[in-house]
Amino acid sequence: MQKSLLVYLFFSLFLMLRAEDTSAYGWKIPHTPLYLGGYVSINYNDDGSEEEKFIFDDIALLLYGDFGKFDLLGELEVSDIPFKRQDFKIHCERLRLAYYLHDDTVIQVGKFNSNIGFWNQIPINVLEDTTTYPQILENLFPKLTTGIAIYQSFDEGDKELSLTLQNNQDLDDSYNNIIVDRHVSVSYKESEETFAWRVSGGYFRTVERSDYYYLGLGYQKELLAWMFVGEVFTKQGTLHDDIPYDAYIQATWHLQYHHDVIFRTEFYKDDNLHLQENISLLGYTYRPVPSIAIKGEYVQHTKLPKSRFVASFSWIF
Numbered sequence: 217m218q219k220s221l222l223v224y225l226f227f228s229l230f231l232m233l234r235a236e237d238t239s240a241y242g243w244k245i246p247h248t249p250l251y252l253g254g255y256v257s258i259n260y261n262d263d264g265s266e267e268e269k270f271i272f273d274d275i276a277l278l279l280y281g282d283f284g285k286f287d288l289l290g291e292l293e294v295s296d297i298p299f300k301r302q303d304f305k306i307h308c309e310r311l312r313l314a315y316y317l318h319d320d321t322v323i324q325v326g327k328f329n330s331n332i333g334f335w336n337q338i339p340i341n342v343l344e345d346t347t348t349y350p351q352i353l354e355n356l357f358p359k360l361t362t363g364i365a366i367y368q369s370f371d372e373g374d375k376e377l378s379l380t381l382q383n384n385q386d387l388d389d390s391y392n393n394i395i396v397d398r399h400v401s402v403s404y405k406e407s408e409e410t411f412a413w414r415v416s417g418g419y420f421r422t423v424e425r426s427d428y429y430y431l432g433l434g435y436q437k438e439l440l441a442w443m444f445v446g447e448v449f450t451k452q453g454t455l456h457d458d459i460p461y462d463a464y465i466q467a468t469w470h471l472q473y474h475h476d477v478i479f480r481t482e483f484y485k486d487d488n489l490h491l492q493e494n495i496s497l498l499g500y501t502y503r504p505v506p507s508i509a510i511k512g513e514y515v516q517h518t519k520l521p522k523s524r525f526v527a528s529f530s531w532i533f
Contacts, residue, residue, distance in 0.1 A: 241253050241507065241532055241533060242278065242280070242533070248281070249281040249282055249283060250279060250280070250281035250288075251278075251279070251280055251281055252277070252278070252279055253277075253278045253280070253532070253533055254275075254276050254277045254278050254532075254533060255274060255276050255278075255340055255341070255342060255530065255531060255532040255533070256272075256274065256275050256276075256530065256531050257272070257273040257274040257275075257341040257342070257528055257529070257530040257531075258270065258271070258272060258273065258528060258529045258530075259271050259273040259347060259526065259527070259528045260526065260527040260528065261524060261525075261526050262524055262525045262526075263522065263523070263524035264524070267298075268298035268299060268300055270298070270299050271296055271297060271298050271299065272294070272295070272296075272297040272299070273295060273296065273341060273347075273528065273530075274293060274294075274295050274340075274341060274530075275293065275294050275295075275297075276291055276292065276293040276294075276309065276340075277291070277292045277293075278290070278291050279291075285315055285316045285317075286313060286314065286315055286316075287313070287314040287315075287316070288312075288313055288314075289310055289311075289312055289314075289328075290308075290310065290311045291308070291309045291310040291311070292306055292307070292308060292309070293306070293307050293308075293309045293391075294306055294307070295307070305390075307388050307390070307391040308327065308387055308388040308391070309327075309339075309360070309388070309391060310326075310327055310328055310329070310360070311326045311327050311387060312324055312325065312326030312327060312328040313325055313326055320368065320369040320370070320373070321366070321367070321368055321369075322366070322367040323364070323365075323366055323367075324364065324365040324366075324367070325363070325364050325365075326362070326387070327360055327361070327362040327386070327387040327388070328360070328361060328365065329359065329360060329361075330357060330358055330359060330360060330361045330380065330399070330401060331365060331367070331378045331380060331401070331403045331416075332357050332401055332403060332416040332418070332432065333352065333414070333416055333432055333434050333447050333449070334412075334414065334434045334436055334445055334447060335349060335350065335352070335353060335445070335447065336353060336359055339359070340530075340532060341509070341528060341530040342507065342508065342509045342530035342531060342532045343509075343532070345443075345466065345468050345476065345478050345499070345501060346466075346478055346480065346497060346499045346501070346511060346513055347499075347511045347513060347526050347527070347528040348497065348513065348515055348526055350447070350462070350464040350480070350482050350495075351462055351464075351482060351484050351495065352432075352447060352449050352462050352464065352482075353393065354393050355393075355394075355451070355459060355462070355486070356430050356432070356449045356451050356459060356462060357394070357401070357418060357420065357430050357432075357449075357451070358392055358393065358394045358396050358399055358420055359392060359393045359394075360386070360391075360392045360393075361380050361382050361399050361401070362382055362384060362385070362386045362387040363380060363381050363382030363383065363384065363399065364380070364381050364382075365378060365379065365380040365381075366378065366379050366380075374406060374407055374408065375404075375405070375406050375407075376403075376404070376405045377402075377403070377404050378401075378402070378403045378404075379401070379402055380399065380400065380401045380402075380403075380418070381399075381400055382396065382397075382398060382399035382400070382420075383397075383398060384397060385397050385423075389423070394420065394422060395422060395423050396420045396421055396422055396423065397421060397422075397423055398419070398420055398421035399418065399419070399420040399421075400418055400419050400420075401416065401417065401418030401419075402416070402417055402418065403415070403416040403417075404416075410437065410438040410439070411435070411436065411437050411438070412435065412436045413433070413434065413435040413436075414433075414434050414435075415431075415432070415433050415434075416431070416432045416433075416434075417429075417430060417431040417432065418430055426453055426454055426455050427453060427454045428451055428452065428453040428454075429451070429452050429453075430449060430450065430451040430452075431449065431450055432447060432448060432449035432450070433447070433448055434446065434447035434448075435447075441469060441470045442467060442468065442469055442470070443467070443468040443470070444465070444466070444467050444468075445465075445466050445468075446463070446464065446465035446466070447463065447464060448461065448462070448463035449461070449462050449463075450462070456487065457487055457488030458487045458488075459484065459485065459486050459487065459488075460485045460487065461483070461484060461485055462482070462483075462484035462485075463482065463483050463484070464480060464481065464482035464483075464495075465480070465481060466478065466479065466480040466497075467479045467480075474502060474503050474504060475500075475501075475502055476500070476501045476502075476503075477498075477499070477500055478497065478498070478499040478500070478501065478513070479497070479498060479499075480495075480496070480497040480499075481494065481495070481496050481497070482494065482495040482496075491519055491520070492519075493517060493518045493519035493520060494517075494518045495515065495516065495517055495518075496515070496516045497513055497514070497515050497516070498513065498514055499511060499512065499513030499514075500512050500513070507531060507532050507533060508529075508530070508531050509528075509529075509530050509531075510527075510528075510529055511526075511527060511528045511530075512525070512526070512527040513525070513526050513527075514526075
């Protein structure tokens with residue numbers, strides 16, 4: 217595919233946004249319960265190298281809707297495309313069907329975000345506080361699961377228990393942070409008006425037949441002008457490439473309406489890399505409207521040569 221197709225796709229989505237028949241996000245397909253939407257993210261990454269600094273981080277198309285007790289979500293995406301690149305591959309990031317057995321019981325099948333931790337539940341740049349994300353999302357557990365999940369809520373939704381099972385190849389076996397053919401996970405969450413915590417754990421097997429177990433604990437706390445989130449995970453495997461710990465805490469200061477300042481620090485130890493390091497972040501996010509985010513941040517590594525300035529423009533529609 218040629219780069220001109222990217223430009224065509226971008227402006228086609230822009231025209232879709234301007235259609236009269238729109239919801240908060242997405243364009244309602246006439247005479248159906250389905251909506252068509254998407255999101256775009258353009259990143260600038262200055263790490264001092266000679267590589268292309270501007271990339272299309274994500275261009276995604278979403279199809280979603282409700283059919284009585286059924287809920288459908290499909291997502292096609294291209295990602296990490298430098299502006300000078302002439303071709304790319306379209307991936308199926310999510311394709312899942314949920315069935316509401318009761319008001320408090322949901323069964324889900326297909327490919328979906330693993331119900332692990334807090335950060336992994338918001339996989340869209342414009343909805344996240346920062347452009348970059350903690351190491352936890354890359355190395356601890358599969359971000360996506362192809363299988364079946366059962367969600368059971370209690371106490372009017374304040375408590376939730378979930379079980380996820382995968383015993384097959386990924387739906388798109390080249391589009392996940394860790395490629396697996398087995399994944400079992402359990403997650404429990406409790407939430408109040410301004411506070412939530414959750415514990416998650418599981419087992420997965422990579423396609424190279426390596427086994428791993430992981431366990432994590434997370435919390436969120438909202439104050440008048442602040443939002444705090446923190447998570448700590450550990451992973452152990454049969455190849456002795458463990459991650460004994462990976463922990464971060466992030467504070468988002470709502471400086472004023474539309475303007476946020478973000479602080480994050482992360483500590484991890486990776487036995488595979490024989491590395492123990494700290495990553496710090498200072499960022500700023502401006503949201504002129506809820507569907508658009510403009511971000512800038514500086515990321516400092518104490519050991520790896522990955523310190524850099526990152527900026528992004530993202531838009532969901």
